Amino acid sequence: MDTKTNRRILILGAGYTGMMAAHGIARRDKTADVTLLNPTDVFNERLRQHQAAVGQDLGAHRIPDILAPAGVAFVQGRAARIEADRHRVVLDDGRELAYDLLVYAIGSAAPRVANAFTIDDPMFALALRDNDKGVLTVCGAGLTGIEAATEAAETYPGMQVRLLSRGEPAAMMGPKARAYLMRALFRLRIEVRTGVSVARVLPGAVELEGGDHLPTDVALWTTGVEYAPLAAEAGIAVDAHGRVAVDAALRSVSHPEIFAIGDAAAIRQGYGVIHGTCQSGIPSAAHTAESVTRLLQGKDPKPFRFGYIHQPVSLGRKDAVIQFTNPDDTPSRWYLKGRAAIAYKEAVSSSPLKFYRSTTPIPARMTGRTGGRHNRLNPAPASVDTLA
Known part of the structure; x- marks a missing residue:
């Protein structure tokens, strides 16, 4: 790519992964023109939806305010289609956003079932x-x-x-x-x-x-997930579930100018395809921010490596349990319970807004498990789970 002119970076989705990618790219390369598109201008703390679901006030965080310190432009709107051959995203109101590189961070959603609520309702x-x-x-x-x-x-x-x-x-x-x-x-x-x-x-x-x-x-x-048909409808290669098929560097196997991260991507590691959690999604976003920066510098992106660390679970506000895991997410022999688990979960699963507001980008190596090292920045799983 022409590193002097091809610097329009468009990110679809302002969840944890989209926000992390936007901040990571903008803070690493001040010449990049980074734009984030999202249907609403309010940031949804998905990690804490179970708290909001019972009426706890988590505060209101406006996406433009979070993006402003990093110099990321915000566009409120809903993507109707991706015209991959034209490098355009068309919004449902007819507006168009052009890109040189696209980061697909739309995520997943709970299926809508008649007469039932979902956790984000x-x-x-x-x-x-x-x-x-x-x-x-x-x-x-x-x-x-x-x-x-x-x-x-x-x-x-x-x-x-x-x-x-x-x-x-x-x-x-x-x-x-x-x-x-x-x-x-x-x-x-x-x-x-x-x-x-x-x-x-x-x-x-x-x-x-x-x-x-x-x-x-x-x-x-709370069972099952659905994936937006946007990528499949655009002719972007997807897996059987509708997730974007990506290579080792998280680039679309059919459209290398498109990165896919988080729940929206079928990310394969040695132990299988990563299941959608914020624990894996945020590292994929940090890695992609680093990869986009490398491309803008004329370098090749590196492969993504990730291993799980834990399964933290809140049991109300007064109790919790943490199952530590092997890299493939199978349980290890270690776990925490009670007050120790509460303290741990609050430390690792607290709002990532502090990272977005930081003046320093989070290195991709700090957000995953590499070479057997554990980190303490990975948030807890937050996706809707399959019916156990």
Whole structure:
């Protein structure tokens, strides 16, 4: 690429990964023209959605204010299509944004299910408040479902909270951490039903496969993810799930001027394809910021390497459990519980806004696990989990 003129960098999505990439590029190369596109101008703290879901005030953070110190331009709007051959993104209102390099950071979303809320729905907090003596049914006992159920049970002790799952809650954890988690669910009087599958959610009830109906006042759906069809519709190579297929440097295998990061990318490592979490997404963004800078300097990008460290889980505001992991995300023998786990989770899973506001870019090597070294900057998993 012409490093003197091809410096228009367009980033789609202002989640954790998009924000990290924008700041990383702009702070590394002051000559780059970095623009970030997002449908809203409010930053969503996805790591803490389980807190917002029960009405906790996390504060309002405007995206333009966060981007301004780094000199990143912000455009509010929704991408309708990518015209990859023209290096253009067309917005749903007809505006066009040109790019030389594109960073695809749209992420994933929970599927919308009739008569059920998702964790990012602001109306969910109101529904809980209005049914504080009623029944909440959480469909899916992955980490998202567990954190939502425990927050609700602690915030509304008069509410009956039910957790439904095909398998054991937090099945990805080791036996000791999982046993501690189960004791916390029991302490909070959360009803756990395993070996069940939800057929559909009806007004006032959840219907199980087999026909049984469980009365409920509020239903929360936390299982499965969906990926935006934007890349596939543009002719960009995607995997079977709709994630952008990338090479070792996180560049699209069909369009090398496009990087894909976070949940939106099918990032393959030696142990398999990375599953969508902020723990892996932010390192992919930091690496891409470094790679884009290298391209602007006429250098080749380096391969991305990542290994998992932990599975931190909040169990309300007064308890937590941390399962430490091997690089492939399988549980190791180590875990934390109680106050130590709370302190750890607050340290590593606190808002990354402080990184965005920093005057120094975060080196990509500091955000992943390389050569067996652990770091303490990786946030906790925050994506919607598959039904365990």
